[in-house]
Amino acid sequence: xxxxxxxxxxxxxxPRLAIIGVGLIGGSLSLALKEAGAVGEVVGCGRGKPNLxxxxxxxVIDWYSRDPLNAVRDADVVFLATPVKTLATVTKELxxxxxxxxxxxxxxxxxxxxxxxxxxxxxxxxxxxxxxPIAGTEKSGAEAAFPTLYRGKRCIxxxxxxxxxxxxxxxxxxxxxxxxxxxxMSLEKHDRVLASISHLPHMVAYSLVNAVGSYxxxxxNILEYSAGGFRDFTRIASSDPTMWRxxxxxxxxxxxxxxxxxxxxxxxxxxxxxxxxSEKLFEFFNxxxxxRDAIL
Amino acid sequence: xxxxxxxxxxxxxxPRLAIIGVGLIGGSLSLALKEAGAVGEVVGCGRGKPNLxxxxxxxVIDWYSRDPLNAVRDADVVFLATPVKTLATVTKELxxxxxxxxxxxxxxxxxxxxxxxxxxxxxxxxxxxxxxPIAGTEKSGAEAAFPTLYRGKRCIxxxxxxxxxxxxxxxxxxxxxxxxxxxxMSLEKHDRVLASISHLPHMVAYSLVNAVGSYxxxxxNILEYSAGGFRDFTRIASSDPTMWRxxxxxxxxxxxxxxxxxxxxxxxxxxxxxxxxSEKLFEFFNxxxxxRDAIL
Numbered sequence: 001x002x003x004x005x006x007x008x009x010x011x012x013x014x015p016r017l018a019i020i021g022v023g024l025i026g027g028s029l030s031l032a033l034k035e036a037g038a039v040g041e042v043v044g045c046g047r048g049k050p051n052l053x054x055x056x057x058x059x060v061i062d063w064y065s066r067d068p069l070n071a072v073r074d075a076d077v078v079f080l081a082t083p084v085k086t087l088a089t090v091t092k093e094l095x096x097x098x099x100x101x102x103x104x105x106x107x108x109x110x111x112x113x114x115x116x117x118x119x120x121x122x123x124x125x126x127x128x129x130x131x132x133p134i135a136g137t138e139k140s141g142a143e144a145a146f147p148t149l150y151r152g153k154r155c156i157x158x159x160x161x162x163x164x165x166x167x168x169x170x171x172x173x174x175x176x177x178x179x180x181x182x183x184x185m186s187l188e189k190h191d192r193v194l195a196s197i198s199h200l201p202h203m204v205a206y207s208l209v210n211a212v213g214s215y216x217x218x219x220x221n222i223l224e225y226s227a228g229g230f231r232d233f234t235r236i237a238s239s240d241p242t243m244w245r246x247x248x249x250x251x252x253x254x255x256x257x258x259x260x261x262x263x264x265x266x267x268x269x270x271x272x273x274x275x276x277x278s279e280k281l282f283e284f285f286n287x288x289x290x291x292r293d294a295i296l
Numbered sequence: 297x298x299x300x301x302x303x304x305x306x307x308x309x310x311p312r313l314a315i316i317g318v319g320l321i322g323g324s325l326s327l328a329l330k331e332a333g334a335v336g337e338v339v340g341c342g343r344g345k346p347n348l349x350x351x352x353x354x355x356v357i358d359w360y361s362r363d364p365l366n367a368v369r370d371a372d373v374v375f376l377a378t379p380v381k382t383l384a385t386v387t388k389e390l391x392x393x394x395x396x397x398x399x400x401x402x403x404x405x406x407x408x409x410x411x412x413x414x415x416x417x418x419x420x421x422x423x424x425x426x427x428x429p430i431a432g433t434e435k436s437g438a439e440a441a442f443p444t445l446y447r448g449k450r451c452i453x454x455x456x457x458x459x460x461x462x463x464x465x466x467x468x469x470x471x472x473x474x475x476x477x478x479x480x481m482s483l484e485k486h487d488r489v490l491a492s493i494s495h496l497p498h499m500v501a502y503s504l505v506n507a508v509g510s511y512x513x514x515x516x517n518i519l520e521y522s523a524g525g526f527r528d529f530t531r532i533a534s535s536d537p538t539m540w541r542x543x544x545x546x547x548x549x550x551x552x553x554x555x556x557x558x559x560x561x562x563x564x565x566x567x568x569x570x571x572x573x574s575e576k577l578f579e580f581f582n583x584x585x586x587x588r589d590a591i592l
Contacts, residue, residue, distance in 0.1 A: 134521070154521065189514055196508045197522040201529045203569075204504055206584040207562040212492045213587035215557055218485055223591045225430070225450065226493040229532065230591075233497045236529060237588045241581035248569050248577050259566050261511055263559075266503040270555050273499075273544050281544050285537035288502040291509035292533045295519045295526075 013173060015040040018075035019061060020068065020090055022046050024137065025107050026081030027060040027145025032178035034059075035147045045071035045094075055142035069097035077174065080106035085246045088117035098126050103167045105129040105174075109194060111158045112187040113250040119162055127167035131157045132190065133180060151179035158187045188254075195254035199247055200262060203255065205237040206244070309469060311336040314371035315357065316364065316386055318342050320433060321403045322377030323356040323441025328474035330355075331443045340438075341367035341390075351438035365393035373470065376402035381542040384413035394422050399463045401425040401470075405490060407454045408483040409546040415458055423463035427453045428486065429476060447475035454483045484550075491550035495543055496558060499551065501533040502540070 017033065019026040022044040033039040044061035045068055046052050052064040065071040072078050072094045082090050087108055098104070104126065108114045115130045122128045135153040137144065155175040159168050172182045185193070212230075213223050223230075248255060272280045313329065315322040318340040329335040340348050340357035341364055348360040361367040368374050368390045378386050383404055394400070400422065404410045411426045418424045431449040433440065451471040455464050468478045481489070508526075509519050519526075544551060568576040 192511075192513065193518050193521050196511055196518050197526045200508070201504060201526060203565055204500055204562070205529065206581055207558060207565055208497060208500055209584040209588050210580065211554070211558040211561040212496070213584070214561070215488075215492055215554070217488065222489050222492050223587060225489050226591055230493045230497060233501065233529065233532060234588050236525065237584045238592075239581075239585070241578050241585055244581050245574060245577040249572055249574065252569055252572065255569060256566065258507070258511070259562070259569070262503060262507040263562070263566075265507040265510070266500070266555070266559070266562075269499055269503055270552065270559075273548055273551060273555070276545055276548065278541060278545060281541040282537050284506065285502055285535075285540050288505040288509070288533045289535070289537055291519060292505045292530050295522055296534075
């Protein structure tokens with residue numbers, strides 16, 4: 001039997017795990033793996049001391065260091081859970097501290113640009129496995145972390161021709177023990193899928209709020225008339241602008257492709273309305289309803 | 297003192313109210329006015345006998361007739377709560393049964409086309425007041441009706457040059473007693489406001505689901521990957537296709553104008569992404585977040 005947090009190191013999947021960025025994503029992975037008895041020691045690393053202290057107090061991590069080189073020393077797995085645009089810089093900083101055979105993996109929501117930036121940095125004997133757990137809440141910080149965040153959720157791993165099969169197998173096992181259903185696909189497919197189900201909807205919501213909020217024909221803010229429906233529909237337009245700027249920049253190609261796909265359908269609908277084509281309007285709405293109801 | 301439902305007729309605002317279409321909208325108005333002691337007798341009228349029986353059983357109405365001519369006889373106010381495209385036909389059917397001085401008002405979610413169709417039908421001595429309570433839930437039928445549906449919600453009345461001031465005042469009083477905040481505006485403004493905060497978001501959601509659900513580059517339904525966020529965002533794409541076909545047809549001009557407004561912003565965002573313009577992207581997302589947070 002392995003005791004949570006400090007069992008016999010040789011028995012657990014990951015004797016030492018370093019979490020770079022101890023927030024909702026990184027902290028929840030730590031808690032899930034501790035609950036599963038899959039980690040020995042968890043080291044936290046981050047910029048904010050109060051957050052790391054909180055993480056320690058809550059048992060999310062076992063100790064912390066604000067120096068990446070120190071945090072990753074002797075770590076078997078290093079999990080990068082910092083914003084997408086910082087991942088390459090963070091990797092450069094911590095690489096000299098990694099032991100031979102260490103596995104670095106990440107949780108960034110864009111994969112093509114991340115792998116392109118990080119893979120060339122990785123030296124012989126260190127492994128990198130790009131990944132993305134599809135989970136989250138609107139909260140952030142170590143306090144928001146909870147052990148069941150990943151349970152029943154998909155985690156997409158995007159191995160490339162450079163990915164070590166054994167490192168990939170270990171990361172896959174890690175996410176399974178955290179409760180996820182692991183799916184493997186290409187970097188390109190991941191970025192198209194995420195562009196469709198997450199990035200495009202955000203662009204649509206941001207545009208909608210800007211369009212309606214800027215309509216000044218009546219010299220008053222017509223958003224004042226909005227009832228619950230509009231507020232619910234546009235909730236995601238309240239998301240963090242910095243995070244979404246980064247996603248829009250790093251998943252540029254996938255996002256532009258899906259935005260064009262959206263524009264095509266929106267233009268078709270507009271033409272049907274302009275023509276007053278009852279039959280096509282009904283078909284358009286009905287097809288959408290069928291597709292939507294199928295994923296309920 | 298006036299007893300609910302059958303007080304001294306002369307003391308109440310509306311001694312006899314006829315509700316044409318006893319569903320969520322019509323039924324809730326009846327219950328709200330009964331609770332406020334503002335109606336004497338409420339007569340229901342509709343096509344489905346089981347729904348009318350249910351309404352009777354639940355005390356939503358006092359009696360019913362499936363014949364519009366009979367239902368409106370001696371009614372002081374006739375409230376039309378049937379689908380937008382049926383309003384003119386229903387009005388033609390019931391007009392010969394209306395007494396002199398009767399006030400007809402409606403709850404249709406499009407006002408320009410409705411007033412244009414109905415006003416020419418109204419004879420001397422009968423009054424028509426176009427209106428639209430901004431309230432609703434996803435449920436329908438008499439069983440869904442409840443007395444507080446309109447409490448704290450806006451009700452938009454759209455008087456025209458033909459609207460009788462006394463009839464308008466009575467309808468305004470009726471909605472106030474039902475708990476609404478009454479706002480008066482032109483037919484055109486109503487249709488633009490509703491196009492913005494309700495009709496456009498539905499068109500966007502329907503287009504989004506069609507665009508994503510039709511993306512077949514990977515020969516699998518990528519909607520399967522959608523997590524909670526996408527499902528929440530696209531909930532309104534499950535709305536009734538017939539109802540939305542009717543709205544798209546009857547609010548054609550307002551909707552096309554707002555769809556173009558949306559397209560302009562969406563195209564601006566797409567250009568910013570294509571150019572990788574960090575500063576403009578942040579501004580776009582941030583402005584939207586500010587607008588959205590202001591209506592929370």
